[in-house]
Amino acid sequence: MSTVSSSSSTSSILQQAAQSILSGVTNSQLDVNSLVSALVTGASAAQSQTIATAMTSDQTQLSALGTMQSSMSSLLxxxxxxDDGSIFTNLAATMSGSGITATTTTGAAAGSYSVNVTQIATANQISSKAYAANATLGTGNLNISVGTTSMTVALTSANNTLSGIASAINSASNNPGVTAAVVTGTDGQHLVLTSTQTGAANAVTVSADPTVDAGMATANFTQVTAGQDAKLTVSGTPIDSASNNVTTALSGVTLSLTSAAVGTTQSLSVATNSSSIVSAVQNFTTAYNSWISTVQSLSSYDSTTNTSGPLLGDAMLNSAVNGIASIMASGIQVGGTTYSLAQLGVNLNxxxxxxxTSSTLQSTLAATPAMAQNVFNGTNGIGExxxxxxxxYTDSVTGQIAQRDSTLQTDLTAQQTAETNLSAYQATLTSQYQAEFTQLNTIMSQTQNNTNYLNQLFGGNGAAGTMNKSS
Structure with missing residues (x-):
């Protein structure tokens, strides 16, 4: 169809050119620019259309492959x-009461334990004696320690007030783990120092040079809160912890304590994390359905409008669809028994x-957890x-999509080069035609002038002619 159209177009252009030449011979000037443009277009239209069609096809396929890659990557x-069955080794920890949050990390083991908390860890806080507002406290060094770590604040006339001391402590780069605040009460101002770390070992102490006010010493501070360790038992074993996040009591389990746990005995259960398994299967189902939707879009055909998806009938897409569908429909053989996704509540429509159906999977996990593990085992499971x-298909180097993409990119580059070469050819042809038809215009103009002269001289077109008159 395109060849016939192109031939017809070229013929029409040549007819126009011939008519322009004839018009030129019969007293008209050639419209060189229009004529040249028409001839150049006629000479290059077919090739130009071929290149444009090829580039559009390449770009359409590249876009479609990107959509396919994205959908398959999401499914992966x-x-x-x-894919490796590791989700079935993830354990979750739950407590029977309030005030304790249990979480699992690597190394946790399934089991049940009793946890009794008698006290939680607290941070040491001390308060200085009362001072008048903006009272100066002398000059010299003030030493602040938390446990075995300390810092020194140099008091000068610029910072030797309670607010100056608090600011110096809080901004110090070598702060050992203490915050300072000035609390103003009915009796005056107090410097309140609080350890940022809980535990008995993290007590705050203060000492100063003799030239500094004697109130700046631990003995003259009042203890507001004693630093203490958390105390608890896990299945009868006593445990002390400087932190309320107890990580060493039970391997792979962190117990986070609050005051609500004090005086309680609770049950700790460490078991398979069913909720994460259900969530994973739900996410897989969603991604799979998205993949099916993508396939339907890429391979669609509308008989009403006679339009098709960019990968309709594409061998690579069909291969991917059939391969995935085959794996989904096949059962998994483990120990002579066949297992299927349907047993986990995943059904093919x-x-x-x-x-x-999440309830089906939850029931399976509760009754026969090994069934789910077999379906998604890391050796020949459906996920694997x-x-x-x-x-x-999706590997960025060796995947079929990447290789197909590379081929299309190479062809697109070749078409772009061809387009550039065609533009150069059109420019050369334009210059050639312009020169030729400009010269033709000149010749025809000269011919017309000669004709007019001869008519005037010898007569013609109804005129007697100069020489005839003289005779």
Whole structure:
């Protein structure tokens, strides 16, 4: 169709050119610019259309491949923990009461434990005697310590007030872990020092040179809150902790204590993290359904408008679709028994999408957790198979999509080069035609002048002619 159209267009242009030449012979001047433009367009239109069509096709496919890559990558990401079965080794810790939050880390082991808390860790706080507002406290060195770490504040006439001391302590780069504040009461101002760390070992102490006010010594401060360790037992074993985040009592478990836990005995349960498994399977189902939606869009066909998706009939897309569908439909053989996604509440619909019933998976995890682990085992589980298959498409170097993309980019570059070369050819042809037709215009103009002269001389077009008159 395009060849016939191009030939027809070229023929039309040549007819216009011929008519322009004939008009020139019969007293008209050629419109050189329009004529040259028409001839150049006619000479290059077919090639120009071919290049434009190829570039549009390449760009459309590149965009479609990007969409395919994104969808498959999202599906691959949703398999994290399901591809190697590691999500089934994740344990969650729960407490039976309030005041204690239990979390698990690497190394936790399933089990049940009793936890009794008798006191929580607190931070030491001390307050100085009362001073008059803006009272000066002498000059010299003031030493502040928290546990075994200390700092020295040099008191001068510029900072030897309570507010000056507090500011110097709080801004010191070598602050050992203490905050300072000035509290104004009915009896005057007090310097209040608080350890930023809990525990009996993190007591705040103060000492000063003899030239500094004697009130700046620990003995003259009042203890507001004693620094103390948290005390608890885990299954009867006594534990002291300087922090309320107890990490050493039970391997892989952190117990975070608050005052509400004091005087209580609670049960700690460490078991398979069912909620994270359910969430992972739900995320996988969502990503899979998104993949199906993407496939339907890329390979669609509208019979009403006769329009199709950019990858309709594409062999690579079809291969990916069939491969993933085959893995999803196949059962998993473990120890001579076949397991399927349906046993975990994941069912395949007629339109290719998945429906997930979380209650079915929760029941399975509670009754036979090994079943879920077998479906998503790290050797031949559905997650492992899908991960390996999808990676063969999405890998940024060796993946089929990357290789296809590279081929298209190479072709697109070649088409761009061809477009540049065609533009150069058009420019050269334009210059050539302009020179030729400008010369033709000149010749025709001269011919017309000669004709007019001869008519005047010998007669013609109804005129007698100069020489005829003289005779």
């Amino acid at each position: 990401s949703s398999l994290t923990g399901l 007629d339109d290719g999408t998945l429906t997930f 198979q899908l991960s390996s298959f999808i990676s063969s």
